[in-house]
């Protein structure tokens with residue numbers, strides 16, 4: 545049975561059997577349902593590898609990786625890119641390149657962590673720790689020196705506060721007390737920015753990027769504006785489609801603003817839509833304005849360098 549879809553309706557991801565507003569194609573509905581069922585049976589151990597092979601489903605090493613930045617909007621970016629029919633996401637953070645134990649398990653272990661996809665599709669994973677972990681650029685280079693690398697950044701001070709907020713929430717969940725952001729971010733002896741504080745260090749984007757540039761040319765990176773992805777996601781996603789050499793398929797239909805959440809959510813089809821989990825979009829604690837000013841002044845020269853290297857300028861204060 546073939547399903548003649550409505551105006552502009554076609555499968556977004558045949559494996560999941562999702563549909564979106566993207567074209568006018570006819571699609572073999574039964575074939576999609578069959579493959580979906582087959583995958584389900586395979587996961588349960590009832591379908592053979594041979595059956596999976598017959599339907600050309602493979603687990604592929606990522607052709608693009610979202611390497612960071614933590615709290616930059618990496619989850620939103622991955623989920624939104626997954627709306628594209630040619631993209632398949634690895635749902636979990638794999639932490640292959642930053643975790644020595646995982647890395648020692650070898651590349652086949654990594655591949656087997658990937659979702660099934662059709663050969664023409666590209667697999668994308670995200671592990672924000674990659675961006676700041678010393679060993680990662682060399683390890684990724686050894687796997688694929690021409691891989692495409694995505695970095696999503698936010699205004700550095702906001703990102704640092706977001707980072708702090710996540711840790712604070714974890715402490716509070718365990719009924720533990722924690723320092724105020726101001727105490728961690730400012731060295732009480734010198735009254736200067738505490739560069740030993742990880743949330744501060746992670747926001748010095750240029751320092752981390754420079755390490756990556758020892759292995760990969762700047763053309764292999766694409767910088768996503770994480771602040772704009774929050775307020776106006778489509779143009780940012782269209783830039784990524786271009787960078788990945790994908791035909792433009794994500795449309796405004798796939799993204800709708802949810803006033804309750806205060807964020808854009810994802811629409812796959814007329815029945816299936818989803819917002820990101822509540823752990824995304826936490827309310828940040830109020831931070832002393834003099835500390836914010838100090839941090840912004842501190843990040844300023846690093847930001848300038850980052851703009852220079854990447855060729856992408858942000859309106860960060």
Ligand SMILES: Nc1ncnc2c1ncn2[C@@H]1O[C@H](COP(=O)(O)OS(=O)(=O)O)[C@@H](OP(=O)(O)O)[C@H]1O
Nearest residue numbers: 614615616617618619620706807808820824825826
């Ligand atoms: N559409 C949508 N929905 C919800 N949240 C969104 C969205 N787009 C971007 N963001 C922002 O993503 C921030 C979390 O970033 P990450 O996913 O990179 O966090 S993590 O490093 O994986 O923990 C998270 O940061 P906080 O607001 O500070 O919690 C969000 O602001």
